[in-house]
Amino acid sequence: MASTKGLILAWSFSAFAFVGQLSLFLLPVCLLGLLSVFLHPKRWFVASLSIAAAALMTGLLIVDSVVYHLSHVHLGVLVWHIFLSGAMSEVIVLSGLEWVAVFTIFMVALLFECLFAWFVWRQVTTRTSRGLGRYVGF
Numbered sequence: 048m049a050s051t052k053g054l055i056l057a058w059s060f061s062a063f064a065f066v067g068q069l070s071l072f073l074l075p076v077c078l079l080g081l082l083s084v085f086l087h088p089k090r091w092f093v094a095s096l097s098i099a100a101a102a103l104m105t106g107l108l109i110v111d112s113v114v115y116h117l118s119h120v121h122l123g124v125l126v127w128h129i130f131l132s133g134a135m136s137e138v139i140v141l142s143g144l145e146w147v148a149v150f151t152i153f154m155v156a157l158l159f160e161c162l163f164a165w166f167v168w169r170q171v172t173t174r175t176s177r178g179l180g181r182y183v184g185f
Contacts, residue, residue, distance in 0.1 A: 068111070068121060076100040098157075098164050105156040109149055113141070 083096050111122045118138065120126060129138055141149075 069108070073104065076104055094164060094168060098160055101160045102153070102157045105160070106153050109152055109156075113145070113149060117141075 080093070080097055080100055084093055087093075107122070114126060115121050117140075129135055
C-alpha cells in the first residue's frame with residue numbers, strides 16, 4: 048500500500064514539475080504576445096510572432112531536455128551562470144551528430160507549428176460560422 052502512495056506522489060510531482068518548467072518558458076513568451084497585440088494589432092504580425100514564439104519555446108524545451116540528459120540539471124540560474132562565464136563548451140559538449148539531431152527536431156517542430164497555424168488561420172477566416180478552427184486554435 049505504501050508503494051502505491053509513493054508512486055502516486057512521484058507521478059503527481061512529475062506532472063506538477065513539468066507544468067512548472069513549461070510555465071517558466073511560457074510566461075515571458077505570452078507577455079510578449081500580449082504586448083504585441085496592444086502595440087501592433089495586425090493579424091499577420093501577431094500570427095507570425097506567435098509562430099516564432101512557439102518555435103522559441105519548443106527550442107528551449109529541446110535545449111532543456113538535452114542539458115538535462117547530459118548534466119542532470121534543468122535550465123535555470125546555475126546553467127545561466129555557466130553560460131555567461133563562457134564555460135558552457137567545457138561543461139556540455141555536443142558532438143556533430145547531436146547538433147544535427149537538435150536542429151532537425153527543431154525544424155520539424157517549426158514545420159508542424161507553421162502548418163497548424165496555417166490550418167487554424169484558414170479555418171477561422173473561411174467560415175462565417177464557428178467552425179472547427181476556433182476550437183482547435185483554443
